Amino acid sequence: MTAPDPRTAPRAFLEHLYRTAVHRALPLHNTAAFLPPPPKGRTLVLGAGKAGGAMAHAVEALWPADAPLSGLVVTRYHHTPPRPQGLPQRIEVVEASHPVPDAAGLQAAQRILALTQGLTPDDLVLCLISGGGSALLTLPAEGLTLEDKQRVNRALLESGANIAEMNCVRKHLSRIKGGRLAAACAPARVVTLTISDVPGDDPSIIASGPTVPDASTCADAVAILQRYAIEVPGAIMSLLEQGALETPKPGDPAFAGHQVHMIATPQQSLEAAAEAARAAGIEAHILSDEMEGESREVGKVHAALARAVAQRGAPFARPCVILSGGETTVTVRKEPEGTPRGRGGRAGEFCLGLAQALQGQAGVFALAADTDGIDGVEDNAGAFVAPDTLQRALAQGMKVDAYLARNDAYGYFSAIGDLVVTGPTHTNVNDFRAILVA
Template sequence: MISEPRIFLSDLFAAAVKAADPLGAIRAHLPEKPKGRTVVVGAGKAASQMAAAFESLWDAPLEGAVVARHGPVAACKRIRILQSAHPVPDDAGLAGSTELLRLVEGLTEQDLVIALISGGGSSLLPAPPVGLTLSDEIAVNRALLASGAPISAMNVVRKHVSRIKGGRLAFAAAPARVVSLIVSDVPGDNPAFVASGPTIPDRSTPADALEIVDRYRMTLPEAVIRHLASPESAAALPDHAAFAGHQTHIIASAGVSLEAAAAKARQQGIDAVILSDAIEGEAADIGRMHAAIARETALRGRPFRKPVVILSGGETTVTISGRDYGKGGRNSEFLLSFALDIDGTDGIHALAADTDGIDGSEDNAGAFADSGSTGRMRARGIDPRSHLAWHDAWTAFHGSGDLFVPGPTGTNVNDFRALLVT
């Protein structure tokens, strides 16, 4: 039996993060050295760690830069680490995008571009097309974040309001060969969706983007709508000659990390099941669904026999319906909904966290919950149901002492959820 559930769950999170460590993942996917130059570009929450890992493994000349989020970053000697804002773009991100595009100018077929891409790159690489401004792209990003749209839909819109996304960075590098090494944070691991695919073209169209804007009732600047309706917003398709010979490798993903966590649990004598690594939907709704499974297992021994740890991944969403909202991210919101539905059911302990170590805009990766979480909140004058309605899960879990704060991890393979039922 597990005597310290939170230590056990934290160990599973650590195993999941370790499985997505950039060093080992990149080592297994090093390309052949070119006759010409090697230029490194990239962006994402794991960008600096990926750059440091690649630099340590590449025993030949190289140059380049990657864009990471503001905050602590890994040190590099040959690759410059630029920084910008997440989740709302800033001027530093605009400068970073410009620099990446400059780095791939004038290359030849003898040259090699290594693209190090991870989740978060969409916000870190603002690059509005001619006729639009950074303010327009910020407005698009804010509308997307509040819309409740899944990440795949968000990135269709983003890549058609950009000079760098949707394969445009790779297009600018032609005729050089491009090898993209990707840490996936998207359900299904479609490489074109990670960071809105700066080096990965796909077949989505501006019309698709407009349909998404309409479906999720987004209010965007009129200039953006005009741009999406113009032929200039279309990106080159995957069969364009500029992309010939390019290689794409998903080097780490949620599925691999969940398998590592399951193996860690079994080493400690606890059976483990993985529901899915691609669960999407409203965070609060997905929290209730997970709570129903955990309760059924705890009270009736179905669909799983206890003791067991139930694992899942993917990316939930939080739809902001008004301007009055609090602090928290999708994992904290998931868990507050979960905690309300397991209130008083003994033998259930849970952890929900973002594998990059930051959930939303605060310093926590997520939170812990058990049968007494909401009771501890109420004892401190916190109404958990009201805080859920206000999207203020951080305040609720801060009050109950249940926040999980491991710090930035240096990787990002999306949400990690572990439910221990004993």
């Protein structure tokens, strides 16, 4: 695909880089090399995540037609891609809520755990794991209700906790995450295919690691709950403090012979975008695929770098594209009673912080979007920033500081026509950010 000219169509050019990054992470392009041969017994496919439907379709397309294959995968509502024509369905795909779990996710997790009963050493369990699985695969610990999990999940999402901290808590409040699904599959062999959406590509953090050992502890979960002032029922806190909800650890024989394959990562997608930029004659620089921190602050840091390039040609010569990935956080500010809550996600808030700090810097354009096509819980993937962003918003009486104060990136960029809307992409390798310094 030929890239639009970055000099005359900067937004289209940045959207082209985003699509290139997403395309690199699609399951059908990355699965074949990691599929094991069919076992002596049966093959059971289990999975959870925003890429779950696409991963299931890829396995169905690539698995030998004469080899037994069945299973169940749960993905987010409206994230199941259209079934390729002529592809027979052998893996059931169901949908549930994300980022806050619901009864459909609970039912799916119960069914998935039930399917592990009666497995033998001759059987293979192929687990398809991608980001979003923590909410989609919800099975509360004994004594914890779905309503409790929903409340804790909302509090974690609004607290500013990073993904490792959130998933540490989720693992210890679950009967299926933190390696417990793999333990339930014994004595069958387990092979996990995973798409990374976390900084560092740690499989124990992706979807809260249902099939891999967990090095975090109940004490870690207690410390996180206390750090962010998140309440859980007293009986559950007592169990955590006693270590009674501990997860299977590295070295546990339940994981003997298991394999984990990372089939797509944020770094691979950033490298694909960099190659596309260079093919268009624009030098590209990847800062990191592991950036964390408050989205607005990360935006300000990127703005400082872009201004230096635009004004002084350092540390990079212009024209160039600056790329980064990772998983930032948004701490939701509490509004006075009766005040409408802002709308937006990590990518939008990054763009607000970036635009505020750029102050209309000439020649700088940016796009930030989540690679799953959904920024938080909204219908946009992210947003676009141009030198005239603040000016166009002010013309409508909108001040960027006020929108940042109430976490309302969606309202800000929607009003000036700069939301990036893609719909679900059927993969998920985390945040994508691209800044063009023309």
